[in-house]
Amino acid sequence: MSSFLSVRDLKVHFPTVDGIVKATDGLSFDLERGETLGIVGESGSGKSVSSSAILGLHRKTSAVVSGEILLEGTDLLKISDEDMRRRRGKEVAMIFQDPLSAMHPYYTVGNQIGEAYRVHHDVSKKAARARAVEMLDRVGIPQPDRRVDDYPHQFSGGMRQRAMIAMGLINNPSLLIADEPTTALDVTVQAQILDLLQDLQREFESAVIIITHDLGVVAEMADDVLVMYAGRCVEYGTTKEILTHPEMPYTWGLLSSVPDVLGDTSAQLVPIPGNPPSLLSPPPGCMFHPRCAHRDKVPGDLCRTVLPDLVPGTRTEGHLKRCHLTDPDAVYEREVLPEIAPDLVEER
Amino acid sequence: MSNQRPDGFGMPNDNQLPVTGGMPNEDAFGIGENAEDDAASFVEAERAHAASVFRPDAETILEVRDLRMYFPVKSAGIVRRTIGHVQAVDGVSFQLPAGGSLGLVGESGCGKSTTGRLITRLYEPTGGSIVFDGKDITKTSARGLKPLRREIQMIFQDPYTSLNPRHTVGSIVGAPLAIHHVVPKNKILPRVQELLEIVGLNPEHYNRYPHEFSGGQRQRIGIARALTLQPKVLVADEPVSALDVSIQAQVINLLQDVQNEFGISFLFVAHDLAVVRHFCPEVAVMYLGKIVEIADRETLYNRPNHPYTQALLSAVPDIKQASVGGRRERIRLQGDVPSPINPPSGCRFRTRCPLAQEICARVEPPLLQVGKRHKVACHFAGELGHHPDRPVTASLLGVDDSGTPNPGATPSAEVGNEPGFSDTWFDLERKTMASA
Amino acid sequence: MFAYVIRRLFIGAILLLVMSLVTFVLFFASPVDPGRYACGKNCSPAQIKQTNKALGYDKPVIEQWTDFLRGVVVGREYPDDPELRAAAPQLVTECPAPCLGYSVVNTSTVNAEIKEAFPISLSLALAALLMWVSGGVLFGVIAAVRKGTIIDRGIVALSLVFYAFPAFFIGIFLLKFVAIKWELVPPPTYTPIAEGGIGLWLQGLLLPGLTLALLYMAGYVRMTRAFVLESMTEDYIRTARAKGLKSRRVLVKHSMRAALTPLVTLVGLDFAGLMGGAIITETVFNYNGLGKLAVEANQTYDLPTIIGLVLLLGTFVIIANIIVDVLYAVIDPRVRVG
Known part of the structure; x- marks a missing residue:
C-alpha cells in the first residue's frame, strides 16, 4: 500500500536569463498521517520551494515543476488548477514564517x-x-x-x-506544512508554539512537514529528518538515527556549527567553511565537496567528479545518505564527535 | 499612539524563493560570484574553537550603575503631552572585565539592545552612570563623544542594512580612519587591506560593493569596520542571528580570534542562549528592563536560581538530549511579556511566574549576591525543584513573608544593584552571610 | 482622529500665514512699482503716487500684510485710504470677510474673481479626476494581471505616448478634430449646473476633462501596474493563495486594497495641483478658470489677485493633504488603531 504522501523525483526549476536555476532537483520522500517530517537546510537549499510546490503555488509562474506528488494516490501535479485550488487550504494547508x-x-x-x-x-x-x-x-x-x-x-x-x-x-487539513513556524519568535514562545503544534497534530491526526534551519526544532518535533543541500536531499532517516549517527559531512557540519546550551564547554565550534554554492552553476561531482573537510578520505577524484547517489547508510535500513565515504560512522565517532561533544564519546 | 519597542529584535532572514513571482531573485540562491574561489581557500583557514574562558584577575574596563532609559510616550490629543514612559532599561548595573565578555540575554523587549546602545552612547541615558576606563561618560556631550567612539564600537545584527550599498568596502572600513585622522591618507588603504585580511576577506576586494558579498562576508566587513580604530570595547548586538547556521559558527570563531588577538572586551547581546554560553564566561539575563540573574557561565546554565532563567533554558530545544532520546523537564511560561509602559508592581516577572506569592506583588526583589559570582533577583531564589517555601529576602528587606513592612525588623542598608561582586554574599542554604 | 485633524488644521493655518507673508515680501522686493501697473502707462508720477496711496501700497510691507490679514478675518473697504473713501463714497467697494483684496486691474474684489473662476476649475478637475483615476486603475490592473503579454505592452506603450504629447497638442486635437471637424461632440463651453442642468455641464467638461485625464492617466497606469505587481510578491498574497482563494479574489481583496493605498496620496495632491494648474487646457478651450486667472494676474502685475490665488491654492493643497491622511487612517488600520 502506498503512503499517505509520496513525493517522487520532485524538480522545481526556474528559467532565468543566466540559465536554469535548479532550486529543487530530484527530491523523494514518504509521509504517513500522524507523522512529522523535518526538512532541514539553509537559505537557498530548496526546502521552501519544494513545499510550495506541494501546494501548487508555482502554477501560473515561470517555474517548471516535474516529478510526482501523490497525496492519497492522486498526483497533485496532474490535476487541474481549479482542482488544486479546492484542495489548497482544505486538504493541504501551510503556515508561514513571520x-x-x-x-x-x-x-x-x-x-x-x-x-x-x-x-x-x-x-x-x-x-x-x-x-x-x-x-x-x-x-x-x-x-x-x-x-x-x-x-x-x-x-x-x-x-x-x-x-x-x-x-x-x-x-x-490532512497535511500541514509549517515553513519556519518559530524562526521569528523568542525561545519561550517558540516552545509554546511547538507544544501547540504537537497537540494539534495528535488531535487532528494530520501529517506535518516542518521546514526549518534549526536542528533543535527538528529534534523536538520530527519523526523523520530530510537534510537538503543545494536543491538535493543529502541525508534522510529517522530523527534519532540522523542526530546520533549522521553519515553525511554536511549534516556533521550543521551539528558542529551550533553550540549546545548544556553540553560540555570544552566542545569545539567547527564551522562549515565557505558559502553555499550557486544553483545556477553548482559544483561538479558532490555539491558539497568544495566545503567538505573529508573529501581527501575518498580515493581518486570521485568527490570532484561524480555526484554520489542517495544510498542506504551503513547502520540501519531506511537511512539514506549521499556521500562517497565508505565508513562514515567510524569517521564521525573518531574525528567529529570528540570535537563537538566530548561528553557523548564516553557515553557510547 | 506610538508604542514602538525600542529594543529592535529581528529574525534570522531566510532568503526564500518568491513563490508568487515568476523570477527568483539572485540572492535567494546565494549566488556570490566569488563564493566558489573563496570556499576552496577557507577549508584550511577555518579552525575549531572551544568556549571562551573566564579570567578572574582582569580589571574592569566598563562599569554600569543603575542605568535607566525611559522613552516618552505621547498622547494623541490636540496638544501632544507625555503620558507615560517605556521603561526600556530600568536600573541595570554590571561590570565588564578588560579583555573579557559579558553576555546579555533575554527576549524581545527586555532592554538588552537598548542597554548596548546606551553604552555606545547612541542614546543619552535617563539615569544612572556609565564609567569607561575610569571616565564617566554618562553625560558626555556630542563633541566629547567623538574620541569615545574610537574606544567603543558596535557590530550590528543585520549585515544587509548596516552597510551603505553605495560605498565600496574600502571606504566603509577606511571611513573611521579618515574621520578621526588616525593615519595619513596614503596609509589608509594598506590599513584597510590589513583589516580585511584579519577578518578573513580577500584584501584585493576593497574596491567591491557590499552587495557583491554574501551575508557572512558582509558581517565580516562590519567587524572589520568596528576594528578599524582598535577599540577597547565592542558591543555586538545579535551579531549572528541574521546568518545561516553554517555561517554563524564562522563569525563567532572570528570574534573569538579578534578578542584574543587584540584584547577587546565584548558586551555580547543576543537572544540565542547557546551562542551566548559559548562566547561569554559571564552572562546576565534580562527581563522587562532589569537584570534578573547574573552569574558565571557554569552557574547560570547548570544551576540557575531565577525561575525566569530556568524557564528560558528549558525552552531551548536541546539537540543532543533529544538525539539520545532524553528530554529535560520543561517549564512553560504562559502568556506574553507585559507592557514596559506599565510594568507589574514588585517583581516584574510575577505575572508569569509559577512561584509568585503575595510578597512578589508588594516588594521588588533586590539583585542579591548569592554566590561568589552569582546574583539573582527573586524572593524565592533556588535551584530548580529546590525553591524555598518562604521568601529568602524578607529579613534583609525588613518585611514579613507576605511583604508587609515589619516594624521590628532591621533591614540591611543597601541590598543589591552594586555593579560588581563582593567578597561576602548571602548564603541561600544557611540564610546568613558567607564568604569564599 | 478629531484631535489630529484639528492639530493639522492649526499647522496649516500657520503655514498659510507664512506663505502670505513671503508673497508680500517677495512682491515688494521686486524692482517693479505696483502703482505704475495699476494706474496705466500714461500716468504721471503724481498719479502713480495717488494710485499707490489709494491701494495702500505706500505703507510699509508688514503693515500692508497685517491690513490684509485683518481683511481676511473681518473684511475691508476699498479704496484703502480713509480720505479717498470720504471724498468719493459712491466709489467705495465693500469687501466682506474673508476679503482677499481688491484688484484695480479688473476693478473688482479678488473674491468676486475667484468666485467666478473657481466653479470652472473645480468642475474641470473633478471631471478629469474621475476619468483618469478610473481609467488609470483599470488599465493599470489589467496590465499587471496580464504582465508580459501583448496587452500589457500595448497599455504601457500607449500610456507612454499620451504622456509624451504636450497638453496643448491633445487639447487642440480634441477641439479641432473631434469637436469641430468630425462633429462627434459639440464644441465645449462651460455651462454651470444652475443654468443648463447636469447634462450640459457634463457635455462641456467632456473634452477638456479628457485632455487633462489622458495626461495624468499615463502616470497612473504605470504606477497602478507597479504597485499591484509589487503587492503580488507580498507574503500575505502567498498566504491568501495558500488558503485556496480564487485568483480574482486574491487580486481584488488582498492585492488591490494594498496596492491602491499609495495612489490616494497622489490623487489628493494631483487634484489640488490641478485646481490652479490646468493653465494650458483652460487656455486651449477658453475656460476662465483659476489657472487662466493666475496667468493674467501675473502678466498685469495684479498683486491682490496673485496673493489671493496663492493662498487659495495653498489652502487646497493643505486640505487635500489632511483629507489624504484621514483617508489613510480609514484604509489602513495600523494608522487608525495604534
Missing part, C-alpha cells in the same frame, strides 16, 4: 481566518466568524471573542503565529 508579513495588515484576524473557512464551506460570514473564534480559542488565544476583531499588528508575535496556525487548521 506572521506579521504573512497576514494582511488591513483585515482583522477574524476576517482572515474566517475567509479560509468560507472558501471551502458555504456558510455565512457570521458562522465563519464563530468558527474563527472557536479556532482562536483552541490555539490558546485569551478572550477570543474580543481578539477576533483585532488587526494583526495588535497581536504579539506569538499570538500572530497562533492565529496563523488557527487559519491553517480551520479546515482540518
